[in-house]
């Protein structure tokens with residue numbers, strides 16, 4: 001049986017869109033991280049005249065989301081793309097001549113990636129250590145481990161994984177790869193379990209959690225895409241529109257927080273979340289994976305500053 005799929009902070013996200021759009025508005029949503037289509041399902045259900053531009057960089061996930069949303073087929077426009085590459089030209093190519101009004105990014109990977117993708121996201125499986133979400137993902141996780149120089153590995157593990165055992169882990173990796181290159185996820189996970197003494201294991205989590213997260217971020221260049229994506233999507237957003245971003249990692253959240261704050265300082269954007277919205281206790285009990293989620297929301301009130309590029313959709317200035 002498929003595990004239950006939770007759409008993180010679905011109630012908060014719907015409430016914010018409800019506060020900004022009427023139920024009968026023909027809202028054009030853009031879901032930049034379709035996943036299983038859970039959030040888009042909520043939008044299509046709640047706003048019966050809405051449409052959703054449904055994007056994911058992983059073709060497998062986009063297909064899964066489309067299958068989940070099959071009953072709304074006429075109101076869904078699927079596009080396989082990295083959200084950092086979405087612009088007016090790309091939307092035009094798919095027959096979309098308007099700018100989106102409601103944008104959502106729900107960052108990271110899905111439960112499917114962890115347990116069923118066979119790409120080495122899970123510690124327990126002897127799967128190939130790949131971790132690429134799409135073909136534009138650069139080297140595989142195994143290539144990073146087997147080929148990257150010491151300093152780069154240290155930077156990745158300390159910065160993206162905040163792993164205090166990074167030095168010892170990197171030294172052991174360098175020794176081991178000389179004779180026996182890494183190829184499977186469980187192989188790496190077992191090695192890390194041996195390096196970090198049991199008393200320092202994070203409570204309730206596998207000791208390799210931080211290293212796996214760091215590798216995934218590097219392989220998919222996740223932080224760079226968040227930075228570019230937030231900028232380009234805010235440029236695209238229609239006046240009066242709202243962008244919501246859920247992040248799960250402190251570095252990701254810092255990027256979103258700083259960008260939203262900088263935009264809000266300019267005339268043309270309003271920050272709707274001075275502090276991030278966190279999942280309720282009820283939600284974290286039901287879905288522990290939502291524990292680290294942070295939701296930030298920005299509304300576009302006027303045309304963007306030239307600094308952020310030219311606008312390619314015709315928009316009417318608000319009074």
Ligand SMILES: C[S@@+](CC[C@H](N)C(=O)[O-])C[C@H]1O[C@@H](n2cnc3c(N)ncnc32)[C@H](O)[C@@H]1O
Pocket residue numbers: 006007008032033034035036037038039040055056057058061081082083084106107108109110133225226
């Ligand atoms: C947490 S899941 C989204 C779950 C979804 N909101 C739902 O309710 O089913 C994140 C998804 O974003 C996709 N993703 C991650 N980074 C991306 C990027 N830069 N561009 C497009 N999709 C991305 C992943 O492939 C994954 O399917």
